[in-house]
Amino acid sequence: MKIKLLLPSDAESYWALRLEALKKSPEAFLTSYEDAIKRENPISQVARNFTEEGNYTFGAFEGDELIGVVTLLQEKAEKIQHRANIYAMYVTPRKQGLGVGKALLTEAINKAKSIEVIEKINLSVVATNEAAKKLYTSLGFKVYGLEEKAMKLKGVYLDDEHRVLHIK
Template sequence: MEIKLLNPLDAESYWALRLEALKQNPEAFLTSYEEALKRENPVEECARNFTAAGNYTFGAFDNQELIGVVTLIQEKHMKIQHRANIFAMYVTPKKQGLGVGKALLTAAINKAKDIEVIEKINLGVTASNQKAKQLYHKLGFKTFGMEEKALIVDGVYYDDEYMVLHINKERKTT
Protein backbone atom coordinates (compact mmCIF):
# COMPACT_ATOMS: atom_id res chain seq x y z
CA MET A 1 0.00 0.00 0.00
CA GLU A 2 1.22 3.48 -0.88
CA ILE A 3 -0.07 6.78 0.57
CA LYS A 4 0.40 9.88 -1.55
CA LEU A 5 -0.89 13.39 -1.97
CA LEU A 6 -3.35 13.34 -4.87
CA ASN A 7 -2.80 15.50 -7.94
CA PRO A 8 -5.02 16.41 -10.92
CA LEU A 9 -4.15 13.14 -12.69
CA ASP A 10 -5.87 11.27 -9.83
CA ALA A 11 -9.15 13.22 -10.14
CA GLU A 12 -11.02 10.59 -12.16
CA SER A 13 -10.24 7.71 -9.80
CA TYR A 14 -10.95 9.99 -6.82
CA TRP A 15 -14.38 10.88 -8.22
CA ALA A 16 -15.24 7.21 -8.78
CA LEU A 17 -14.27 6.38 -5.17
CA ARG A 18 -16.18 9.42 -3.90
CA LEU A 19 -19.36 8.21 -5.63
CA GLU A 20 -18.83 4.76 -4.07
CA ALA A 21 -18.47 6.39 -0.64
CA LEU A 22 -21.67 8.41 -1.05
CA LYS A 23 -23.55 5.28 -2.11
CA GLN A 24 -22.07 2.97 0.56
CA ASN A 25 -22.30 5.35 3.54
CA PRO A 26 -24.86 8.09 2.87
CA GLU A 27 -25.04 8.90 6.59
CA ALA A 28 -21.34 9.79 6.69
CA PHE A 29 -21.33 12.65 4.18
CA LEU A 30 -23.23 15.91 3.76
CA THR A 31 -23.46 15.49 0.00
CA SER A 32 -25.90 12.87 -1.26
CA TYR A 33 -25.14 10.49 -4.11
CA GLU A 34 -27.99 12.04 -6.09
CA GLU A 35 -26.61 15.57 -5.60
CA ALA A 36 -23.15 14.42 -6.62
CA LEU A 37 -24.44 12.96 -9.87
CA LYS A 38 -25.95 16.34 -10.79
CA ARG A 39 -22.63 18.19 -10.51
CA GLU A 40 -21.26 19.70 -13.69
CA ASN A 41 -17.65 18.73 -14.46
CA PRO A 42 -16.98 16.99 -11.11
CA VAL A 43 -13.67 15.49 -12.23
CA GLU A 44 -12.35 18.93 -13.23
CA GLU A 45 -13.59 20.33 -9.90
CA CYS A 46 -11.68 17.61 -8.03
CA ALA A 47 -8.55 18.33 -10.08
CA ARG A 48 -8.78 22.03 -9.15
CA ASN A 49 -9.28 21.19 -5.47
CA PHE A 50 -6.09 19.08 -5.48
CA THR A 51 -4.06 22.18 -6.38
CA ALA A 52 -5.89 24.70 -4.15
CA ALA A 53 -3.85 26.34 -1.40
CA GLY A 54 -4.46 24.77 2.01
CA ASN A 55 -6.28 21.76 0.51
CA TYR A 56 -4.53 18.38 0.83
CA THR A 57 -6.18 15.15 -0.30
CA PHE A 58 -4.32 11.94 0.40
CA GLY A 59 -4.98 8.66 -1.36
CA ALA A 60 -4.16 5.09 -0.44
CA PHE A 61 -3.20 2.93 -3.41
CA ASP A 62 -3.03 -0.83 -3.69
CA ASN A 63 -1.37 -1.80 -6.99
CA GLN A 64 -2.28 1.57 -8.56
CA GLU A 65 -5.92 1.21 -7.43
CA LEU A 66 -7.23 4.04 -5.22
CA ILE A 67 -8.71 2.32 -2.16
CA GLY A 68 -9.03 5.15 0.37
CA VAL A 69 -8.95 8.92 0.72
CA VAL A 70 -8.92 11.71 3.27
CA THR A 71 -8.84 15.49 2.88
CA LEU A 72 -7.17 18.02 5.20
CA ILE A 73 -8.22 21.63 4.70
CA GLN A 74 -6.60 24.55 6.49
CA GLU A 75 -8.88 27.42 7.42
CA LYS A 76 -8.19 30.54 5.35
CA HIS A 77 -9.34 33.41 7.59
CA MET A 78 -6.52 34.98 9.59
CA LYS A 79 -8.12 34.47 13.01
CA ILE A 80 -8.67 30.74 12.44
CA GLN A 81 -5.66 29.75 10.30
CA HIS A 82 -4.43 27.74 13.27
CA ARG A 83 -7.23 25.25 12.56
CA ALA A 84 -7.53 22.54 9.94
CA ASN A 85 -10.38 20.13 9.25
CA ILE A 86 -10.54 16.50 8.19
CA PHE A 87 -13.17 15.79 5.52
CA ALA A 88 -14.23 12.99 3.19
CA MET A 89 -12.50 10.11 4.98
CA TYR A 90 -13.32 6.84 3.23
CA VAL A 91 -11.82 3.39 2.69
CA THR A 92 -13.45 0.97 0.25
CA PRO A 93 -15.17 -1.85 2.20
CA LYS A 94 -12.98 -4.68 0.86
CA LYS A 95 -9.88 -2.92 2.27
CA GLN A 96 -11.27 -1.84 5.65
CA GLY A 97 -9.63 -3.25 8.78
CA LEU A 98 -6.18 -3.43 7.16
CA GLY A 99 -4.73 -0.17 8.51
CA VAL A 100 -5.57 1.93 5.43
CA GLY A 101 -7.59 4.51 7.40
CA LYS A 102 -4.86 4.83 10.04
CA ALA A 103 -2.20 5.34 7.34
CA LEU A 104 -4.32 7.99 5.58
CA LEU A 105 -5.13 9.86 8.76
CA THR A 106 -1.51 9.70 9.91
CA ALA A 107 -0.43 11.27 6.60
CA ALA A 108 -2.98 14.08 7.05
CA ILE A 109 -1.91 14.67 10.68
CA ASN A 110 1.76 14.76 9.66
CA LYS A 111 0.97 17.28 6.91
CA ALA A 112 -0.81 19.48 9.46
CA LYS A 113 2.20 19.22 11.79
CA ASP A 114 4.45 20.37 8.92
CA ILE A 115 2.41 23.57 8.55
CA GLU A 116 3.78 25.76 11.30
CA VAL A 117 0.61 27.75 12.02
CA ILE A 118 -1.72 24.75 12.39
CA GLU A 119 -2.32 23.93 16.06
CA LYS A 120 -5.43 21.77 15.93
CA ILE A 121 -7.39 19.50 13.62
CA ASN A 122 -11.18 19.21 13.84
CA LEU A 123 -13.42 16.56 12.37
CA GLY A 124 -17.01 15.41 12.50
CA VAL A 125 -18.04 11.76 12.55
CA THR A 126 -21.39 10.02 12.58
CA ALA A 127 -21.88 9.29 16.28
CA SER A 128 -22.89 5.67 15.62
CA ASN A 129 -19.74 4.92 13.56
CA GLN A 130 -17.84 3.09 16.27
CA LYS A 131 -14.99 1.86 14.03
CA ALA A 132 -14.15 5.39 12.83
CA LYS A 133 -14.42 6.85 16.33
CA GLN A 134 -12.14 4.13 17.68
CA LEU A 135 -9.51 5.00 15.05
CA TYR A 136 -9.77 8.72 15.76
CA HIS A 137 -9.42 8.15 19.52
CA LYS A 138 -6.42 5.86 18.93
CA LEU A 139 -4.71 8.69 17.03
CA GLY A 140 -5.35 11.18 19.84
CA PHE A 141 -8.60 12.90 18.85
CA LYS A 142 -10.92 13.85 21.71
CA THR A 143 -14.66 14.48 21.56
CA PHE A 144 -15.70 18.07 22.24
CA GLY A 145 -19.31 18.14 21.15
CA MET A 146 -22.35 16.39 19.78
CA GLU A 147 -25.07 17.52 17.40
CA GLU A 148 -28.31 15.59 17.65
CA LYS A 149 -30.20 14.94 14.43
CA ALA A 150 -27.36 16.45 12.36
CA LEU A 151 -28.40 14.56 9.21
CA ILE A 152 -31.50 12.88 7.94
CA VAL A 153 -31.13 10.08 5.41
CA ASP A 154 -34.19 8.21 4.14
CA GLY A 155 -36.21 9.43 7.11
CA VAL A 156 -33.62 8.34 9.70
CA TYR A 157 -31.78 10.90 11.87
CA TYR A 158 -28.05 10.64 12.53
CA ASP A 159 -26.12 12.45 15.25
CA ASP A 160 -22.67 13.93 14.60
CA GLU A 161 -19.82 13.84 17.08
CA TYR A 162 -17.16 16.55 16.85
CA MET A 163 -13.56 15.73 17.68
CA VAL A 164 -10.29 17.64 17.94
CA LEU A 165 -6.59 16.82 17.92
CA HIS A 166 -4.26 19.49 19.35
CA ILE A 167 -0.85 19.65 17.69
CA ASN A 168 2.20 21.94 17.48
CA LYS A 169 2.67 25.02 19.59
CA GLU A 170 0.49 25.98 22.49
CA ARG A 171 -0.34 29.63 22.92
CA LYS A 172 -1.79 31.41 25.91
CA THR A 173 -5.57 30.94 26.07
CA THR A 174 -7.97 33.34 27.67
Protein backbone atom coordinates in the same frame (compact mmCIF):
# COMPACT_ATOMS: atom_id res chain seq x y z
CA MET B 1 0.08 -0.02 0.05
CA LYS B 2 1.36 3.45 -0.76
CA ILE B 3 0.02 6.78 0.54
CA LYS B 4 0.50 9.89 -1.58
CA LEU B 5 -0.83 13.39 -2.02
CA LEU B 6 -3.30 13.28 -4.90
CA LEU B 7 -2.61 15.26 -8.07
CA PRO B 8 -4.98 16.53 -10.77
CA SER B 9 -4.15 13.36 -12.75
CA ASP B 10 -5.77 11.35 -9.91
CA ALA B 11 -9.09 13.22 -10.13
CA GLU B 12 -10.92 10.56 -12.15
CA SER B 13 -9.94 7.75 -9.75
CA TYR B 14 -10.85 9.96 -6.78
CA TRP B 15 -14.27 10.78 -8.22
CA ALA B 16 -15.07 7.11 -8.83
CA LEU B 17 -14.13 6.26 -5.22
CA ARG B 18 -16.07 9.27 -3.93
CA LEU B 19 -19.24 8.09 -5.71
CA GLU B 20 -18.71 4.61 -4.23
CA ALA B 21 -18.39 6.18 -0.78
CA LEU B 22 -21.58 8.20 -1.15
CA LYS B 23 -23.47 5.09 -2.31
CA LYS B 24 -22.12 2.60 0.25
CA SER B 25 -21.88 4.91 3.30
CA PRO B 26 -24.48 7.65 2.81
CA GLU B 27 -24.64 8.31 6.57
CA ALA B 28 -20.96 9.27 6.67
CA PHE B 29 -21.15 12.27 4.31
CA LEU B 30 -23.18 15.46 4.07
CA THR B 31 -23.22 15.21 0.28
CA SER B 32 -25.67 12.69 -1.16
CA TYR B 33 -24.90 10.47 -4.13
CA GLU B 34 -27.88 12.05 -5.93
CA ASP B 35 -26.47 15.56 -5.45
CA ALA B 36 -22.97 14.46 -6.45
CA ILE B 37 -23.98 12.98 -9.80
CA LYS B 38 -25.77 16.25 -10.70
CA ARG B 39 -22.53 18.25 -10.51
CA GLU B 40 -21.24 19.78 -13.70
CA ASN B 41 -17.68 18.79 -14.62
CA PRO B 42 -16.99 17.08 -11.27
CA ILE B 43 -13.63 15.67 -12.35
CA SER B 44 -12.28 19.09 -13.35
CA GLN B 45 -13.62 20.52 -10.04
CA VAL B 46 -11.77 17.77 -8.13
CA ALA B 47 -8.59 18.39 -10.15
CA ARG B 48 -8.79 22.11 -9.26
CA ASN B 49 -9.27 21.28 -5.57
CA PHE B 50 -6.09 19.19 -5.66
CA THR B 51 -4.09 22.30 -6.63
CA GLU B 52 -5.70 24.71 -4.14
CA GLU B 53 -3.44 26.00 -1.38
CA GLY B 54 -4.33 24.57 2.03
CA ASN B 55 -6.30 21.68 0.48
CA TYR B 56 -4.53 18.32 0.79
CA THR B 57 -6.16 15.08 -0.32
CA PHE B 58 -4.23 11.90 0.34
CA GLY B 59 -4.87 8.61 -1.39
CA ALA B 60 -4.00 5.05 -0.44
CA PHE B 61 -3.01 2.93 -3.42
CA GLU B 62 -2.66 -0.78 -3.84
CA GLY B 63 -0.77 -0.98 -7.10
CA ASP B 64 -2.59 1.48 -9.37
CA GLU B 65 -5.91 1.12 -7.53
CA LEU B 66 -7.08 3.95 -5.24
CA ILE B 67 -8.51 2.20 -2.16
CA GLY B 68 -8.88 5.04 0.35
CA VAL B 69 -8.85 8.82 0.68
CA VAL B 70 -8.84 11.61 3.23
CA THR B 71 -8.79 15.41 2.86
CA LEU B 72 -7.08 17.88 5.19
CA LEU B 73 -8.38 21.39 4.64
CA GLN B 74 -6.77 24.37 6.33
CA GLU B 75 -9.03 27.27 7.27
CA LYS B 76 -8.27 30.41 5.25
CA ALA B 77 -9.70 33.24 7.38
CA GLU B 78 -7.01 34.99 9.40
CA LYS B 79 -8.57 34.39 12.82
CA ILE B 80 -8.97 30.64 12.26
CA GLN B 81 -5.90 29.76 10.17
CA HIS B 82 -4.65 27.76 13.14
CA ARG B 83 -7.39 25.19 12.44
CA ALA B 84 -7.59 22.44 9.86
CA ASN B 85 -10.39 19.97 9.21
CA ILE B 86 -10.53 16.34 8.16
CA TYR B 87 -13.14 15.64 5.48
CA ALA B 88 -14.17 12.89 3.08
CA MET B 89 -12.46 10.02 4.90
CA TYR B 90 -13.22 6.74 3.16
CA VAL B 91 -11.70 3.30 2.65
CA THR B 92 -13.31 0.87 0.22
CA PRO B 93 -15.11 -1.83 2.27
CA ARG B 94 -12.95 -4.75 1.11
CA LYS B 95 -9.86 -2.97 2.46
CA GLN B 96 -11.30 -1.78 5.78
CA GLY B 97 -9.73 -3.10 8.97
CA LEU B 98 -6.28 -3.43 7.38
CA GLY B 99 -4.75 -0.16 8.59
CA VAL B 100 -5.49 1.88 5.47
CA GLY B 101 -7.53 4.51 7.35
CA LYS B 102 -4.89 4.84 10.04
CA ALA B 103 -2.15 5.28 7.43
CA LEU B 104 -4.18 7.96 5.62
CA LEU B 105 -5.01 9.87 8.79
CA THR B 106 -1.41 9.66 10.01
CA GLU B 107 -0.27 11.22 6.72
CA ALA B 108 -2.86 14.01 7.07
CA ILE B 109 -1.85 14.67 10.69
CA ASN B 110 1.84 14.77 9.72
CA LYS B 111 1.04 17.26 6.94
CA ALA B 112 -0.82 19.46 9.42
CA LYS B 113 2.14 19.29 11.84
CA SER B 114 4.45 20.43 9.01
CA ILE B 115 2.43 23.64 8.53
CA GLU B 116 3.65 26.05 11.18
CA VAL B 117 0.38 27.89 11.78
CA ILE B 118 -1.85 24.82 12.23
CA GLU B 119 -2.39 24.05 15.91
CA LYS B 120 -5.40 21.74 15.84
CA ILE B 121 -7.39 19.45 13.58
CA ASN B 122 -11.18 19.13 13.78
CA LEU B 123 -13.44 16.43 12.38
CA SER B 124 -17.00 15.21 12.69
CA VAL B 125 -18.12 11.60 12.69
CA VAL B 126 -21.60 10.11 12.76
CA ALA B 127 -22.12 8.96 16.34
CA THR B 128 -23.08 5.40 15.33
CA ASN B 129 -19.85 4.73 13.37
CA GLU B 130 -17.98 2.75 16.03
CA ALA B 131 -15.09 1.69 13.77
CA ALA B 132 -14.31 5.28 12.74
CA LYS B 133 -14.64 6.53 16.32
CA LYS B 134 -12.21 3.84 17.51
CA LEU B 135 -9.71 4.88 14.83
CA TYR B 136 -9.98 8.59 15.69
CA THR B 137 -9.61 7.86 19.41
CA SER B 138 -6.51 5.72 18.73
CA LEU B 139 -4.89 8.71 17.01
CA GLY B 140 -5.69 11.08 19.89
CA PHE B 141 -8.85 12.84 18.70
CA LYS B 142 -11.02 13.85 21.67
CA VAL B 143 -14.78 14.46 21.64
CA TYR B 144 -15.69 18.10 22.33
CA GLY B 145 -19.34 18.07 21.38
CA LEU B 146 -22.35 16.18 20.12
CA GLU B 147 -24.70 17.64 17.57
CA GLU B 148 -28.06 15.95 17.86
CA LYS B 149 -30.01 15.48 14.64
CA ALA B 150 -27.05 16.73 12.60
CA MET B 151 -28.31 14.93 9.52
CA LYS B 152 -31.56 13.38 8.34
CA LEU B 153 -31.25 10.37 6.04
CA LYS B 154 -34.42 8.72 4.72
CA GLY B 155 -36.41 10.05 7.65
CA VAL B 156 -33.89 8.97 10.29
CA TYR B 157 -31.93 11.53 12.30
CA LEU B 158 -28.21 10.98 12.86
CA ASP B 159 -26.07 12.64 15.52
CA ASP B 160 -22.52 13.87 14.87
CA GLU B 161 -19.62 13.75 17.30
CA HIS B 162 -17.26 16.67 16.95
CA ARG B 163 -13.65 15.83 17.71
CA VAL B 164 -10.37 17.69 17.96
CA LEU B 165 -6.68 16.80 17.95
CA HIS B 166 -4.35 19.45 19.34
CA ILE B 167 -0.99 19.21 17.57
CA LYS B 168 0.74 22.23 19.12
